[in-house]
Amino acid sequence: MIPKTTLRLSLLIMVIFLMVQGCTAFDYPTFHGDAQRTGYVEDVGPLSENIRWSVSPGSIDSSPAVVDGRVFVATGPDMNDPEVTLAVYCYDTDTGDELWMYEIGSESGLTVADDLLIVGDLDGYLTALDTTDGSEEWSVLVDENAGFFGLTSSPLYYGDLLYVLTPSDGGLHVYNLADGSEEWSVAFGAWDVGWTNATYFTAPAAADGVVYFPSNLSELYAYDISTQEEIWNISLDSTIASAPVIDLDSLYITTSTTLYEVSLADGSILETREIAGTSSTPALDSLNNRVYVGTGSGLICLDVTDICGVPVWNADIAKITTSPVIAGEYVYAATNEEKSSLYAFSAVNGTEMWSYPLPEPEGGNWASFWGSSPAVADGTLYIGAEYTNTLFAFGPGASCEASVVLREGEQTALSDGTLVNETTAAGALQAASEAFGFTTDTSAGDWGSVLNVLGDMGYDADTGQYWQQFDNGEVSMIGIDQKVRDGDTISFWYSGWGDVLPAEPTGVANLVTIHVSVPEDDIGAFTITETEVPQGGSILGRLDVTKASAGWYVIDVSGVNSEGNSLSGLATVELEAGTEKTGVPVYIQVPLNAPAGEYELFAVVYSFDTFPYTKPVTSEGIVCTVL
Template sequence: MRKFALISLTLIMLTAAASATTFHGDVQRTGNFTASGEIIPHLAWKTQLTGLVGASPVYYNGHIYVTNWFGWGDWQPGLYSLNATTGSVEWRNATISGASSVAVFGNLLVVGDITGMLYYVDAASGDIVKAVKLESSPLWWGIASSPLVYNGSVYVTTFSNGTLWKIDSDGNVVWRYTTGGEIGPYTSPSAFKGLVFFAGNESGNGLLVAVNESGVEQWKFPVDGKITNSPSTDGQRVYVATETKLYAVNLDGTEAWSVAFSGTMSTAAVAYGNVYIGSDGKLYCFNASDGTKKWETAVNGKIDSSPAVAGGVVYFATNTPEGTLYAVDALSGEVLWYYRLSPPSGSYYNIMSSPFIAENKLFIGADSGYVYCFETSGSFEFNVTLIPGKFEVLVNGNSYEVNRTTALGALYESENHTVNGAKVWFEVSLDDSWYSQYGFFIKTIMGLGTDQIDGNWIYWSVWNETGQISVGADRYNLNQKETVYYCYGDGSSLNSCLILLKINADVKPAGISSLELSNGNRGGNITAWVNVTSASTDWYVVVVSGVGEQGEAIAGISTFRLNAGEELRVPVLIHIPQLADQGTYSLYAGVYRFSEYPANLIHLYGPASCEVS
């Protein structure tokens, strides 16, 4: 469990209809969820639906309901029901597809479709109970708005004419309120205390509109530009963004505050007296009362995903070819971990979907065609190669040097490795209170530190194959082939770990830490600079070689002596034949003991690129 100091929580006053399961968690679209512990980047399961999964998965009663849309190759469109525990497909309705997230309405699912239809679907069988045509100009999106179930009725918007629809439990249109202009296709209504809030467009001017349950306008609030996301409310103000501003609007329709802001599809989450919202490359946290920016966190691309908040952590994803799921501390904005998809060449694994948290699991879709499920506990296994040398860590404002070939070096080498086809990075912080006697102890990994669960203290401990290590992780030197374990548990045994990091370390007697290349001309040379470190005094050989775009091979070699613990920047001269192909060359550097060359390669590093002209 992640320790979290509560601060003046915004009172979230839920209506009687809040039990309805819907996009962004509740009818107020607060993005607030419940979890007993921090979700970690441990994949419980992933299920391929094919196509693009842009909708947010929605959990209800042990099931995940989600649509996919468009795609390439063998695309299997549909509204899917998945087993939330295993990820297995329970049923698929191939008629329905799109980016609309479902709303659960008793034993029915309500969802939009790319053809402009709104469907009522039996949750148990997937059979269509009722279909209503609402969007007359569906274009690419149809109804991408996520329906709202509120006080026994369904509310949904259509984008082409900025209309809010109210529909009863039998699928009959009760009324509609039309603003007339086009609105964002993904914006969805929210509700609080008998008011329904939605995006509008009147004569080309963006609006936030509030109507009562009879469809009578209560107020219209003009905004600068088009509303790009869904209004969310904490019961005191309504928060909504355009491409130029983020607004907080009082419940009487007057402005509370606004700030310059580049809005996306990302709908604001409201929790802990803060507003969390994504933009072009950053997640922002604003004070909900006055709009003061508390922090911003840069990520690897645009955020269209709507943040989900649970247990002091904010979860969201980026809409980039290497779509990335992030977890950040809700108070500081510190990145705790990320899970970055690695698409094959020519593919794009963007994430437009928003996280949904239920039963201590996080569910999210991606353009990989998969739905992913992450959980609060589990084990990771990493294979790392460690070379002699040192790296620097900063602890409590103090700078320390750590040997790469220690248990701590193995942990830092593990924090950015590929797991299940994705790159996983996690935060590590250290405690130097007993440094002079024992070295560093682990303070947190992934934001998780010493805590108490059911009266038992849990913390990070470090183990090898024979037992718990009694010194700091930086004081334990690893053998050539050794496995080290980081256990988050009560310290009694590896079997008691809630989270286990198993790190298989291959410790090299010498290694390369960097490779720099100059460019060169035909008939001339390329100079390579290779940083080599050795654990023992010996003679060594470095070979730098590789090929160009057309398969032309070039190579160079240097021989040198290193003392134990010494690091040397070794120059290697690579001759370029007069008739060599022009273009980009990819080169690698390898180091050998002189006495074992060329039979035994110790360490290979690269590639690095250079140009031949």
């Protein structure tokens, strides 16, 4: 018998010529990337948690597909918003601009087949949409008893045909791409047995003229595509949880308890490993003999020459039910817990390279989690969140149109820690980056503040491109130290010297447009109870305050006489954003040794977090006399 490691080495050249695994460098056309469901792409993925853009069409459980500069995603039912429109959306990968939408909901991963987007919908239909404009080419009822989730199996496009798993009969149905006509099918679980007999949220996989698919909870089948005859079948220990992942001579598949390696030739079980299985489909790197498995407790990396052996590494982070993706030197995985995160690990040793957490669940939601598995294409990772109803595009660059509120007198910190006024282009950029999640690198130098990097992109010596700044449409002469006022628009565009800012920002890649609002903070009324007070006495001041941002504030009522002697009193108050607080009291104690004479008192409001280092909002002065 040929040793397994020797056999694998002898077959590596087949990977080069046959492209056994991996999708093209710029596309991710189906769930887990390719027909073998490897979750392996040749591109590098995002090197940080920088968000190029994001959109919020609705609750997303559907895994995206990415082809020819377009990303496709579908929304599904939202318990918190039952009236939401369920639809398939197409977005520009550069800008996140919506190109079209088609009203049909889906819980399955989407598949691009030639110029058609294939959608398994909530009503049991398989629908083909034109990728260019979203028009319907054909639609066929695949399963009239599909259940609440509809067709959850991600369609497979292989050999000019479409392969779909159906829940009510546990079957595989094969359709003609051109018109949706059924070519052939096999079914193993009749409806009268119960639709729960089928295996949900899995998918078929194919290689070398054979399609592999799960059915009836725990059964795995291999069928010859040309003869439409069964090659083998095998019953596993419990419910199959993942899609099959095809390697050179075997496949990997998980159940609720076990990771299996199964022979492609005859269906015999080669190796098993006990795991806490989830619906996560493993990701496979055949060239480096690694398989990455999402489990009930995290992500485990195994050597495929011995999946029973000691793990190469184990990231014990949290439950993973979405499917990991390998891109470049990183493997990406999203957790499913009360507060979920997207992680990037070193594929070699499991070092956490970066992570991005979703916000804490609010409003009766029990958890914030990722609904879809990630897709990586052209250096960008796309993933949908169910809780925030958001499709994120993680990668280099930034495209957004933001409105920010800046506060006069407040400060913001550059990346090197230097404090600058918030009402500057630097402050506007910082506020936009916090709102939209893209990274910035700013610093102070001899000639003022400088933008070094935005969205992981800086000056490119080869192309001469950099982030040009435009103030109200004109090339900035000052840079990020530019003072901004209410109504200003500051733009940052990754372009070349002399490029003119487009009049219409829609569809322009790497363009950050920031509309600035600087509301007037106000001390509406400031009074004191006594205008004459003896030494050792006290003064009660009252004032009405409005602040643009909610939070805690420090109120200082103080003043000096002509010789520089001072009186002062402090108070703290919590304010709601844009809501006037009336009659806020502040006591000013007059010392026994305070020199007699006139003092002009001012009420001053500071931000609590930065008191006394920020420029305050100041009232008009009131003269009082110490007797």
